[in-house]
Amino acid sequence: MASPRFRMRRSTRYPAPLLPLLLPLLLGVLSAGPATAQEYDLLFRDARVLDGTGNPWFRADVAVAGDRIAAVGRLGDAAARRVIDARGLYLAPGFIDVHTHAGENLDDDTLSAAEPVLAQGVTTVVVNPDGGGALDLAAQREAILEHGVGVNVAQLIGHGAVRREVLGTQDRAATPEELEH
Numbered sequence: 001m002a003s004p005r006f007r008m009r010r011s012t013r014y015p016a017p018l019l020p021l022l023l024p025l026l027l028g029v030l031s032a033g034p035a036t037a038q039e040y041d042l043l044f045r046d047a048r049v050l051d052g053t054g055n056p057w058f059r060a061d062v063a064v065a066g067d068r069i070a071a072v073g074r075l076g077d078a079a080a081r082r083v084i085d086a087r088g089l090y091l092a093p094g095f096i097d098v099h100t101h102a103g104e105n106l107d108d109d110t111l112s113a114a115e116p117v118l119a120q121g122v123t124t125v126v127v128n129p130d131g132g133g134a135l136d137l138a139a140q141r142e143a144i145l146e147h148g149v150g151v152n153v154a155q156l157i158g159h160g161a162v163r164r165e166v167l168g169t170q171d172r173a174a175t176p177e178e179l180e181h
Helices: 015-033 137-147 160-165 176-180
Strands: 039-049 058-065 070-074 077-086 096-097 122-127 150-154
Touching: 039 070, 137 150
Parallel strands: 039 077, 096 122, 122 150
Antiparallel strands: 039 058, 058 070
């Protein structure tokens, strides 16, 4: 008879009752074929990517599906309707111009395509800076949508525009009632 000291103990690390549940899952994972390559709309190959975090650039492929970045990394067998060889080129997410006076000119045909802005890497502009700009943001938004613009637009409500609406050009503090306006 074996000594109790050498008796085999049942492992509690992997409970036996779970084995019938885990085995089909494991077999399913092991038998799955290779993942099929996704086809994208646009694929930049071998770019020097600046991701905006402050880290140095890194080499990667960048895939775009629709109007969204879909994947970043070594995308080996990925396919796209259009492929751009970005070897030696830098690629960065669109910049946001947080202080632009473009709001006054959004109905200008040269800005509707936004080519000068896009040429600088800017894909989003913030309009109505410095406390000025439109007071009626809904009307401004409708005008932007009606005319069309080639970049994303974020609107601010300028403190100066609100003050002029309530106080006009009077040089005084607002009353409590005016502050509630």
